[in-house]
Amino acid sequence: MKWRKNDMEQYVKAKEYIDTVIIPLIPFQMAKDQELSKDSFQNEALALFLTEMEKELSGRLLLTPNYHYIKSTNLEQEKGRLNLWIANIQEQPFNHIFFITFDPKWKKVERELDGSLIWLPGFPTKDLLSNDVLQMVRGQVTEISELIRSYW
Amino acid sequence: MSDKKQQVSRRQFLNYTLTGVGGFMAAGLLVSPIRMAIDPVLKETSNGELVNVGVSVDDITTEPQRIDWTVNQVDGWYESEPSRSAWVFKDDNGDVVALSPICTHLGCVVSWEGSDQHPNQFFCPCHDGRYEKDGTNVPGTPPLAPLAVYEQEIKDGILFLGNPISRKGA
Numbered sequence: 001m002k003w004r005k006n007d008m009e010q011y012v013k014a015k016e017y018i019d020t021v022i023i024p025l026i027p028f029q030m031a032k033d034q035e036l037s038k039d040s041f042q043n044e045a046l047a048l049f050l051t052e053m054e055k056e057l058s059g060r061l062l063l064t065p066n067y068h069y070i071k072s073t074n075l076e077q078e079k080g081r082l083n084l085w086i087a088n089i090q091e092q093p094f095n096h097i098f099f100i101t102f103d104p105k106w107k108k109v110e111r112e113l114d115g116s117l118i119w120l121p122g123f124p125t126k127d128l129l130s131n132d133v134l135q136m137v138r139g140q141v142t143e144i145s146e147l148i149r150s151y152w
Numbered sequence: 153m154s155d156k157k158q159q160v161s162r163r164q165f166l167n168y169t170l171t172g173v174g175g176f177m178a179a180g181l182l183v184s185p186i187r188m189a190i191d192p193v194l195k196e197t198s199n200g201e202l203v204n205v206g207v208s209v210d211d212i213t214t215e216p217q218r219i220d221w222t223v224n225q226v227d228g229w230y231e232s233e234p235s236r237s238a239w240v241f242k243d244d245n246g247d248v249v250a251l252s253p254i255c256t257h258l259g260c261v262v263s264w265e266g267s268d269q270h271p272n273q274f275f276c277p278c279h280d281g282r283y284e285k286d287g288t289n290v291p292g293t294p295p296l297a298p299l300a301v302y303e304q305e306i307k308d309g310i311l312f313l314g315n316p317i318s319r320k321g322a
């Protein structure tokens with residue numbers, strides 16, 4: 001499910017079935033020309049991945065809106081803000097909270113987060129709708145769903 | 153000085169405008185023959201919404217296989233719905249069956265023999281929902297309705313699929 005009207009109406013009625021949350025962690029920056037194309041591409045690729053991922057397990061999984069932060073930011077601060085999100089999410093009976101990101105910096109603070117970090121290596125910057133990329137996304141979706149299911 | 157500037161920019165403006173119009177006209181000229189050439193195809197997809205899913209009927213066996221295809225979207229608006237899937241097989245009469253993989257409970261994607269304990273059934277990983285091969289939901293598991301069946305058509309030995317049609321609960 002996504003955080004949208006129809007899904008949330010269904011969520012309220014069936015919440016005993018939806019016990020898993022995914023929070024996408026997405027860096028944002030406008031300051032460095034050379035990295036704009038790459039960074040924004042990763043954002044698009046992650047959106048594609050998450051759409052597919054959500055479809056696969058939508059009956060048990062809530063995909064939250066993206067958690068954005070400035071790419072060069074100090075994650076020590078972000079960690080606190082992110083844990084506030086989690087505290088709020090845990091007002092509902094969720095058992096599993098996952099973060100999905102391409103940004104390896106989160107690895108360092110992983111232990112201080114109240115959830116499990118799934119780090120994906122970025123996709124090569126190519127045409128997003130090319131068959132290679134779609135195949136790659138599908139492959140990753142299968143792997144990550146298996147990983148999540150192993151927690152159930 | 154300022155007059156001159158204005159003139160230049162006015163000329164530029166006209167230039168752009170004219171190029172724009174010319175461009176449009178050229179596009180119009182270019183489009184018509186192409187349109188004529190692909191029009192029949194366009195009609196077909198927009199009427200029945202049937203899409204070539206890239207599978208030849210000869211390659212379909214009695215063992216369900218998952219096929220994925222993308223719904224063609226003009227501007228790559230991939231957040232809406234980039235891909236669709238179906239489980240496709242031949243039933244005992246040799247007729248092609250294409251089932252939607254979306255679990256009728258809360259919408260996860262089911263797999264054929266997705267659980268070792270339940271051979272010959274579709275299995276939903278989310279809450280252990282199960283379906284018989286023909287898509288009928290197994291009573292006592294969470295889903296209350298069978299898997300939807302895709303509208304289908306076979307043309308020149310190639311499978312075309314349309315929209316999934318829901319069925320009433322077993």
Ligand code: FES
Binds near residue numbers: 059259260280
């Ligand atoms: S979504 Fe398939 S059993 Fe609940």
